[in-house]
Every structure is written in structure tokens, then in C-alpha cells.
Amino acid sequence: MKIKLHILMFLMLPLFAAPPAVRAESASEREHKIKAAFVYNFIKFIDWPQEKTPDKNKPITIGVVGSDTFVKAFDPVKNKQVKGRRLAIKRFGDWDKLKESQKKNDSAWKEKLEALKKCRVLFICSCESGKNKVPVEIIKALKGSGVLLVGEVPGFLEKGGVINFVTENKKVRFEVNSTSAKRNKLKIRSQLLKLAKRIYKEEPSEDAKN
């Protein structure tokens, strides 16, 4: 009898509280919201060569690679303006699928590549399919294309990414590859650089090899 009573109470637990009005956000979602805000701030402190002849009507596009659960953290960016221009978000979906398409090198990929190159910023999420892997393929494809490549995985800078997020003491930090920034003709202002946790410079020989 005693046992039954407790099991019953246990089962009834969910009834005691009304259904949650708001779904609690997961830590990863929160983390990506923070990162999205970082990216929004980055744009303020980075000068692109094409900005010398600005077209005020064209939005600044931020591309996001990764599953929708996480990249939707970037959505609020749409309502923002930087340097007098609107911001736009372009989702490219999962990295894995992108990689497959790249392998086939079909017309769909060529279209995608053009779209990728048109982005001012490309954030590559390492949350699901690309778990802990450096998206070398994308970095290579966009090398020197003037796109600000932002990642969140150790080794991202070493493979040619421009800005990488790291988590330290539960807080988001970023590091910069200054060589790669130069190669992409991105001018990162000193206000931003001084906040970086680490500034990575590629060895000249490494650069030559590439």
C-alpha cells in the first residue's frame, strides 16, 4: 500500500503544475544567442573593402551554416542596422549536407558557393552534425574571398578561419587570425583586436605552402 501511494504521487507530479508557458531555452541556444550578438558587434568594428563604395540599399548579409535549432538565434539580427544598412540572414542548412553537395561539385553547389561568397560574414556552427570538427572544406572554398569566417571549434583559426569563439569560465571569448583577416582584406579595428583572447599569426612558410 505504501509503495503504491508513492508511485502514485510520483506519477501525479506533472499534474501539480500547469504546463510550462515558455519552453526553457537550452544552454546551447543561449550560447548561440550570445554569439549572434557578438557577430552583430563584430560588423561594427570591421571594415570591408567593398564598403568604400557602399550601396545603401543592399543589406549586409550574414550567412549561417548549421541546423535551424541553433542558427535561429541569429534571427533578431534582421531588425538591426549597422553602418546605416540593414542586416539580412541567409541560412545554408547543415554543414554535412553542404559538404556532400560540395563533393559532387554539381551546379547546386556552384550556386551555393556564389551565395556563400556574397555573404559579408559566415558563421559556421559546430553544434550538431559538424560536432567538434573544423569545417576545412568551407574554409578552403572561401579562402581570400573577403568573407569574414567565424567558427566555434578549436583549430578553426589554424586552418584559415578569421574569428573563432571559445568558452572560458562559462563565458564566451573570441580569438582572431590576423593573417587570414589580411588575406581577406578585412580591417579589424584595434578596439576589437584588444578584446581578443588570442591573436594568431600564420607562419609565413605555412602561408607559402598554401
Added chain:
Amino acid sequence: MTTEKSSVFKFGFTLILLILCGVCARAFAEEARSGGEEDFFDMSIEELMDVEVITVSRSEDALFRTPAAITVLTSEDIRRSGHQSIPELLRMVPGVHVARIDSNKWAITARGFNGLYAEKLLVLIDGRTVYTPLYSGVYWDVQDVMLEDIERIEVVKGPGGTLWGANAVNGIINIITRKAADTQGTLVSGGMGTEEKGFSSFRHGGKLGENAYYRVYAKYFNRDEAIYSDRSPAADSTDALREGFRIDWDKSERDHFTLQGDFYKGHSGLRTRMTSPGVNYQTDDNSDVRGWNILTRWTRKYSDTSDMSLQFYYDRTERYAVNLGESRDTFDIDFQHRFQLLDGHNLIWGLGYRHTGDNTDNTYTVAFNPSNRNEELFSGFVQDEITIVDDLLKLIVGTKVEKNDYTGYEFQPSARLLWTPDERNTLWASFTRAVSTPSRAYTHMTNKFNSIPPMQFIGSSNLKSQEVKSYEVGYRVKPKDNLFFDFSLFYNEYDHLYAQENNPTAFSTIFDNKMYGETYGTEIAAHWQVNESWKLAGGYSFLKMQMHTENSSTNTTIASRTERESPCNMFHLNSQLNLQDNLEFNTTLYYVDSVPHWDTPSYTRLDMGLTWHIRKNMDFSIIGQNLLDRSHPESGEDGVIATEIQRAVLARVTWEF
């Protein structure tokens, strides 16, 4: 019967209270949402760099996919629980039975066989084994750290002998403190209460160079005497001072060094009673306890799938009481290496060596023969994590081999199967064999009673290891992002369990391995993040024990006694509620079934705590413990006289700067 009824009544009463809390929570949450939604886009980079990402991340993911019955208490759980000591914190772990004997003694176990001398748990603090080789149990009064510095407490129920080694028969408790880099700045905390009369702790952390961090800490507490059932005070007041440090150095991306040490000194009050026909003897005493330890660890990371660690520690413990004196030195060295052997085979192997030497004082009741002894333990293990189907099915097989001075070689193999069909479901099954090797007390101790005729317990040098074969299955599911369930079922077969047998040389009993038996049960845990401001966590466990003795055994009571030493059902429900941005309300309800052998009725315990974040880094808490009754017993006499747990109130201030 009346206690049963009132217990059920209290239980219902508290549940109603919790429902009311829930209703309030919803109202407050509504308010919090409309006002308090953080907009990161309005923040500068500097401000963003100060926002905490709540860590669930990879470690929680790893936890979700662990093929064992594991529970983790986070630093948040610990802070919000209001508990002031490690043994009390373990009440929050489903399936762990915490029975407080007096203000400095606890009987703690998982999956049965509880008692003051419970000896089937492996307890580690930052990689240092803290159960005593004297009787394979844990002196809980001296197992302490600064609670604010605990990163997490991992509790594995069931045997874990393969990776962890001997004594991990019924469970492993692994207390992990934060890295020095995570405890920077100064923290001062202190308070007082009706039972916890005074407690204070201090910690300071700083940088030692580019990549090295340190912290130093000191902590003191003074705990009041408990009371007996007749409300007279027990002579068991306790105090302890503890100091320590930790240094963490990231020498490079791959090399990490840790150096840490602690020193403690305390008094644990103790009242013993010897009763046998014609004699009724009682004595009050203080255990003078003292100890220090130093540990160093080097870890090197080769890649995501490969690393190694080398650890060394020295541990000294001293304990002097009227009935027993002991000092002990332990040296331990451990090496582990993890790497990918072939595609789909993640191998982990290790070697260890432990030397422990003791020095016991013979007293009028307890004598060890020999009184000094050095023991050596050699161990090695290998485990292969085989990926059968990528991201779906894994088989983990391995064994530990140990050579000890009592029984020679011991093999502790395990096989675990892990099925992870998607991100939300994990199913696992395992078979494990683990042993608890004989200890000094069961082998070399003579316990004399001043009775007429004289009686003695005598240890036996012919003891075999106690053995368990454990069959487990478990299921974890996240039906929604904010909802989590964890189920485990176990069936254990024990053999060669210790039991006292009549000694032919009359008037004494001697230990032998003539008890065996089966236990089975379940543990269920649930977490529900109801909304942004309210989190519920609950646990339920059930345990059934069936013990038998061999036909040749002369002990007719041990089997039924052992069966009756652990509660059948346990339940707890914890509510963590943020009333406003700066106000937290925490409630925990515990139910523990009766323990027939100890004559302890079932009890329901309610703890409540209110924490006010006065400023960003300053908290003030008022905590009420065991609010439902004036006092109740949790355990019975087991060599010392059990006391009752009183209602208690305490206040605590924590300031970090």
C-alpha cells in the same frame, strides 16, 4: 502505525505546499518574462564577454550517454540545497541511503548493506581515494572540501570496479573540485544556526603567471550536539579546521599540471556503550582527527581521442579515540592512457600502485594483530570502447586486475552495451563483477567485550573477497528539451559476504564468508525545467534484499538482519524557484522508509531555503532543515549510540569580490 499515518499526512501536506509554490512560480515567471528578457543585441562586446553561458555542453551530453546508473549534483544543486556537508548533500542522490547516526557519523550506501561500517562504496575526492583500508568504510566526518569550490559530485550506483578498482561494489562517489582558474577572486562565507553553530570559509584565487592559477582556502565549523530520543544531549559535538590550496598550470595547449593539498584538524565527539549480560558500560570521548594530503597530476592531451594522465598522491590520516587509535600513510601512483587503437576502438588502460601503512594503538576493547602493517596494491586495467554502429551502438568491455596482500589476484571484468538511437534516448545494459577485498578490521582485529563470560569478535586471515555480479539496464530520455528522465534497474548476486561464525574455541565469534544473496531494485530520476524561473528534480528508489547463509553457517540471524538494514523505498522532490531576479526559494522533500533492523520508523523531511542576492556577488540565505518534526532518528545503535536529527535553522552570507 500512527507514525506511518502521520508520515503520509505530512507528505501530502508538503506536496500541497509545493503545488502552491508552483502557482506562485508561474505568476512570477510571467512577470520575469515581460520585464527581464535579456537582449544581447543591446550589449557591447565587453558586456557580452561578461555573460555566462550555462554549461550543459559536452559534459552533460557525455553524461546522457553514460552506460551506468549515474547521478550528478552540480554546484548549483549544492549551493541551493542548504546542506553544509558532503554526506548531507548525498541525500539528493536517488538510490543513496544517508542515515545520520550523530553529528559526525553517517551510515551511507547505495543499493543496500548500510551501517556505520558500510564498506561497499568507493569514495574519491579529486582522484584521491578516501575510504579507509582499516575497514573499507568512510570516515565521513573528515571528508570535506569548501562546498563553494565543488564543481560537481558524480555518483555511480552499482559496481564500477573495472575503471575504478576495488571496493566499488555498490557505488562510486566522485567529488570533483573546480579548477583554480574557475575560483578566482576572494570569497568569504559564514553563518550560524541552531545545529550548525558557526561556520565560515575563506578562499582567495589569483594568477601565478601567464597560464597558471592558484587558490588557497580555509574553512572552520562547529556543530552542536545531537539529542537522544529522551531529549538528553549526546556527547557528539564536532569541530574542524581545514586549509588547502590548488594550483593549475596550462603549460601548453596539451600539457596541464595540477598540484593540490589539504590539511585538517578536528574533534568528533563520540559516546560508546558496551552492553552484554551483566555489563552496561558507557563512555564519552573525543576522536582527535588530523590529516593532510598532497596530490599532483599531469595530463597531456594528444588529440580529441587520445590523452594520458599521471597522478601521485600522499595522504596521512590520524584518528585517536578511547576505543581506537590509528595513524596511516598512503602513497598512490596512477597512470592512465586513452587512445584510438583502430577505427572504432577507443582503448583506455592504466596501471596503479598503492602503498599504505598503519599504526594502531591497542585499547582495552580493540586490538589489531599485528598492530602495524604495510600493504601493497598493484593494479592494471584495460577497457575497449568498440563502436559497432556509428553514433548508434557501442560495446564497452574491459577488466581490472589487482594484486592485494590478502587474496592475491582479483579480476573485475565488465561489459556494457550502449544504444543511442537519437539525441533524446539512451538505452544501456551491463554486466559487471566487482569485489571488496578483506580489510584490516575483518582480518586482524579482535574486539573484546568486558562481559561475563568474556566475549570476542575475531578477524580471520582466511577470508575471501566479497563478490558481486551485477546485471543492470537503464534508460534515459529527454521527451522535451526541458524534461529529463533516468531509469535504472538492477539485479545483483552477492557471494562470500562476511558473517560472524561461532568459534569452536568458545566465547568468541570469527569472520567467515558464509553469506550470499540477491538484491534487486530500481532508481528513477526526473528533471523538469518548468519555466525560466522554476526547476523541479525528483528521485525515487526501490530496493529488495534476499540474504541466505550456507548450511554450515552457525550464524542464524545475519541474513535477516542484513535484509532489514536498508529502507525499501526512498523518494525526494526538489524545487528550485526564482521568485524574482534577486530572490530564490528552494524546497526539498525527502521520504525514507522504515529500517526495521534499527527500529527506525519511516520519516519525511522538509528543507526550505530562501536566498536573497543582495548585490551581484553577495548572497544572504536563511535555511530551515527537517521542518516537519522536532526530531527523528535515522539510524539505530551500531557500536555508538544513535541520536535523533533535530529541526534546524541557519543563516548564511556569501560574499565574492
